[in-house]
Amino acid sequence: MNSAEKSASVSSHELPTGFRFAGATGGIKASGKSDVSLIVSDRPCVAAAVTTTNQVFAAPVQICRERTPRATCRAVITNSGNANACTGQEGIDDAIAMCGQVAKLIGCDAEDVLVMSTGVIGQRLPMEKVQRGIELASEALGSSERDFLAAADAICTTDSYRKTASTTFQTDGKTYRIAAMCKGAGMIAPNMATMLGVIVTDFPMSGPEAQASLSRIVERTFNRVSVDGHTSTNDTVVLLSSGAGDWVTSDEAAAEFVEAATDTCLKLAKLLVADGEGAVRFFEVAVEGASNDADALTIAKCVAASPLVKTAIQGGDPNWGRIVSAAGYAGPPIEVGKTSLSIEGHCVFRDGRPLAFDATDMSGRMKQASEVKLLLRVGDGSGASKYWSSDLTEDYVRFNSLYTT
Amino acid sequence: MNSAEKSASVSSHELPTGFRFAGATGGIKASGKSDVSLIVSDRPCVAAAVTTTNQVFAAPVQICRERTPRATCRAVITNSGNANACTGQEGIDDAIAMCGQVAKLIGCDAEDVLVMSTGVIGQRLPMEKVQRGIELASEALGSSERDFLAAADAICTTDSYRKTASTTFQTDGKTYRIAAMCKGAGMIAPNMATMLGVIVTDFPMSGPEAQASLSRIVERTFNRVSVDGHTSTNDTVVLLSSGAGDWVTSDEAAAEFVEAATDTCLKLAKLLVADGEGAVRFFEVAVEGASNDADALTIAKCVAASPLVKTAIQGGDPNWGRIVSAAGYAGPPIEVGKTSLSIEGHCVFRDGRPLAFDATDMSGRMKQASEVKLLLRVGDGSGASKYWSSDLTEDYVRFNSLYTT
Numbered sequence: 085m086n087s088a089e090k091s092a093s094v095s096s097h098e099l100p101t102g103f104r105f106a107g108a109t110g111g112i113k114a115s116g117k118s119d120v121s122l123i124v125s126d127r128p129c130v131a132a133a134v135t136t137t138n139q140v141f142a143a144p145v146q147i148c149r150e151r152t153p154r155a156t157c158r159a160v161i162t163n164s165g166n167a168n169a170c171t172g173q174e175g176i177d178d179a180i181a182m183c184g185q186v187a188k189l190i191g192c193d194a195e196d197v198l199v200m201s202t203g204v205i206g207q208r209l210p211m212e213k214v215q216r217g218i219e220l221a222s223e224a225l226g227s228s229e230r231d232f233l234a235a236a237d238a239i240c241t242t243d244s245y246r247k248t249a250s251t252t253f254q255t256d257g258k259t260y261r262i263a264a265m266c267k268g269a270g271m272i273a274p275n276m277a278t279m280l281g282v283i284v285t286d287f288p289m290s291g292p293e294a295q296a297s298l299s300r301i302v303e304r305t306f307n308r309v310s311v312d313g314h315t316s317t318n319d320t321v322v323l324l325s326s327g328a329g330d331w332v333t334s335d336e337a338a339a340e341f342v343e344a345a346t347d348t349c350l351k352l353a354k355l356l357v358a359d360g361e362g363a364v365r366f367f368e369v370a371v372e373g374a375s376n377d378a379d380a381l382t383i384a385k386c387v388a389a390s391p392l393v394k395t396a397i398q399g400g401d402p403n404w405g406r407i408v409s410a411a412g413y414a415g416p417p418i419e420v421g422k423t424s425l426s427i428e429g430h431c432v433f434r435d436g437r438p439l440a441f442d443a444t445d446m447s448g449r450m451k452q453a454s455e456v457k458l459l460l461r462v463g464d465g466s467g468a469s470k471y472w473s474s475d476l477t478e479d480y481v482r483f484n485s486l487y488t489t
Numbered sequence: 490m491n492s493a494e495k496s497a498s499v500s501s502h503e504l505p506t507g508f509r510f511a512g513a514t515g516g517i518k519a520s521g522k523s524d525v526s527l528i529v530s531d532r533p534c535v536a537a538a539v540t541t542t543n544q545v546f547a548a549p550v551q552i553c554r555e556r557t558p559r560a561t562c563r564a565v566i567t568n569s570g571n572a573n574a575c576t577g578q579e580g581i582d583d584a585i586a587m588c589g590q591v592a593k594l595i596g597c598d599a600e601d602v603l604v605m606s607t608g609v610i611g612q613r614l615p616m617e618k619v620q621r622g623i624e625l626a627s628e629a630l631g632s633s634e635r636d637f638l639a640a641a642d643a644i645c646t647t648d649s650y651r652k653t654a655s656t657t658f659q660t661d662g663k664t665y666r667i668a669a670m671c672k673g674a675g676m677i678a679p680n681m682a683t684m685l686g687v688i689v690t691d692f693p694m695s696g697p698e699a700q701a702s703l704s705r706i707v708e709r710t711f712n713r714v715s716v717d718g719h720t721s722t723n724d725t726v727v728l729l730s731s732g733a734g735d736w737v738t739s740d741e742a743a744a745e746f747v748e749a750a751t752d753t754c755l756k757l758a759k760l761l762v763a764d765g766e767g768a769v770r771f772f773e774v775a776v777e778g779a780s781n782d783a784d785a786l787t788i789a790k791c792v793a794a795s796p797l798v799k800t801a802i803q804g805g806d807p808n809w810g811r812i813v814s815a816a817g818y819a820g821p822p823i824e825v826g827k828t829s830l831s832i833e834g835h836c837v838f839r840d841g842r843p844l845a846f847d848a849t850d851m852s853g854r855m856k857q858a859s860e861v862k863l864l865l866r867v868g869d870g871s872g873a874s875k876y877w878s879s880d881l882t883e884d885y886v887r888f889n890s891l892y893t894t
Contacts, residue, residue, distance in 0.1 A: 139825060392889060409545050411545070413544070423545075433575075438611040478887060483801055
């Protein structure tokens with residue numbers, strides 16, 4: 085991803101009505117960067133959340149699971165710098181206290197506040213600093229783009245840049261807005277990655293509709309990218325809808341929302357991978373011809389996760405052997421005699437046999453590509469899927485080998 | 490693994506009777522190192538083989554599958570420097586021709602010769618050089634340890650040292666010998682790893698017995714180690730028994746053979762991981778308390794494969810968060826409240842909560858350990874398993890990022 089594309093994350097955003105945003109500095113981070121992010125809905129809004137599949141999950145994840153979907157959500161409070169994970173009952177109490185403080189400040193039931201955390205695991209939250217940050221954030225709430233960006237900045241950890249995206253779409257003769265933010269960059273010293281995301285929209289939907297839509301959106305975006313395949317204890321994506329729920333939208337309109345939100349989140353997901361620690365280059369693995377889409381996804385994910393493929397991408401090495409063999413051990417059946425591979429649009433392996441190609445020229449194309457495209461056909465099936473990943477670099481190893489505990 | 494342990498691979502070996510060995514240089518390798526290895530059984534011997542699970546498999550793998558198990562095997566011919574993979578029907582013809590040439594030279598049916606290859610994939614074998622190597626090897630055959638070691642040297646590729654092991658065991662009042670060799674070091678430029686192994690013994694068994702025993706041996710040894718999880722197109726392990734098949738051994742004796750051979754192959758498997766490209770340190774992941782052994786193995790393998798865990802081992806970082814969270818996303822159910830972790834015998838995480846420990850001291854222990862031991866208890870179940878892996882280093886990335894195609 086080149087700088088032009090990265091800068092898309094700071095282009096102007098049209099924000100949905102009904103939400104206010106703030107970022108503040110409570111002092112949780114030693115760096116002094118903002119570490120408390122608050123999003124408030126002026127009226128009760130519909131909220132849905134998807135959370136980590138890790139059996140070891142953080143206290144705020146448990147709270148989000150218990151409180152979604154719901155139609156009376158008023159706020160999402162997020163702290164960065166401490167994940168509040170592996171902290172036992174005290175951690176649960178701290179997460180509940182964060183929600184309670186926000187509820188008092190904005191005037192709502194504590195149950196109507198959601199909470200997210202990201203950072204070091206295994207340590208209690210420094211609650212005085214968290215409380216200070218929440219106070220400051222509640223005083224800074226605003227509905228301008230500057231406020232939205234401040235909230236997006238405050239959820240970042242090792243991210244090298246803020247990650248936001250937005251869009252508008254028309255349906256049923258109305259115009260709706262979607263704005264979203266996320267954070268994530270691979271690892272957070274001294275522990276593991278966390279991906280957090282918030283999607284706000286004025287498109288109306290019920291709680292169950294929001295939950296179903298969010299699951300479909302995440303499955304095709306944040307669940308299609310990987311920096312290192314290490315699932316965090318804190319991963320959470322929240323969808324907030326301020327749309328009036330007193331009228332029902334058509335199924336077509338709901339589908340259009342999912343499509344628009346998917347496009348927006350895919351942009352964020354790619355920014356997340358491109359910002360993977362140590363990542364220099366990122367790549368797309370498109371698989372076609374599998375028995376079904378699920379098999380295609382399994383194969384694409386396996387190719388994208390192979391350290392041999394990731395180092396080949398890093399080196400600009402059109403190493404078809406590593407890619408084809410990764411497809412061969414992914415699990416789903418492939419027709420080797422009908423397996424073909426294109427790198428950056430050039431076929432280098434067709435029907436199970438390598439083709440002659442100018443390796444030096446191909447290497448140059450790979451090194452210049454902002455997103456190296458691999459297209460792998462594994463048979464005559466109708467199954468197709470895509471997956472995105474970052475390369476594996478010496479910087480990644482250096483960063484994560486540093487003695488940091 | 491320290492140098493003392495590594496040197497075990499070149500300690501003296503007691504070889505089973507009935508086999509002759511040779512290594513020769515046909516010129517397949519640009520380096521000029523030996524690249525043709527020949528093992529001959531003076532009498533028809535029992536042969537079994539296990540091969541790669543990769544759907545993209547090399548020509549010699551197909552030949553080995555077709556010809557095992559069998560009770561009339563006379564030889565195994567191996568070339569290094571070219572994998573004869575993704576070479577189509579011509580590759581099959583070349584592999585068959587290698588066997589045919591050996592059969593003529595030693596006087597047996599071509600069907601009684603097995604073949605293995607390792608090296609670059611996607612290129613035809615340089616048959617003149619292969620044939621020259623086979624001729625030289627057949628003239629150099631001998632039954633001394635020097636001959637055995639020459640055969641072991643000739644199967645190596647990027648290995649930094651030869652990998653051999655042997656043992657003797659007594660059963661039914663008789664003494665039997667097992668000698669084994671293997672190669673493998675992660676990657677072979679410009680393509681993927683290949684693990685090859687040969688086990689020779691004078692313990693008598695039938696073809697089906699040999700096949701069943703070899704599967705059990707490999708499952709607990711070579712299938713329990715990983716450098717990068719990338720399954721090769723050429724992986725093959727062959728078991729040869731020169732024992733007279735005219736009498737039946739007891740089940741107890743057969744079990745004792747499996748145990749002795751497993752100990753021998755586990756030594757080789759560890760040498761293989763310790764020699765992983767760029768590997769500085771290697772580590773054992775022991776999982777206990779799982780629902781069953783299969784679940785324990787899945788969890789151990791997931792922890793051992795995590796880039797975050799591998800880089801932590803590299804950095805001497807007692808990073809319990811990375812290890813526990815990897816167990817959390819492995820798949821099999823774990824009881825987080827009953828999950829505990831010990832690093833080098835020191836408990837750092839007990840019943841779902843981190844313990845206070847001297848991180849600097851622990852880091853020192855990890856850096857000094859020849860084999861860092863991780864013991865993870867995930868509940869009260871009876872399932873237990875072990876897995877071995879190497880750390881992830883900048884050298885690994887540097888080696889595999891080099892533009893080599």
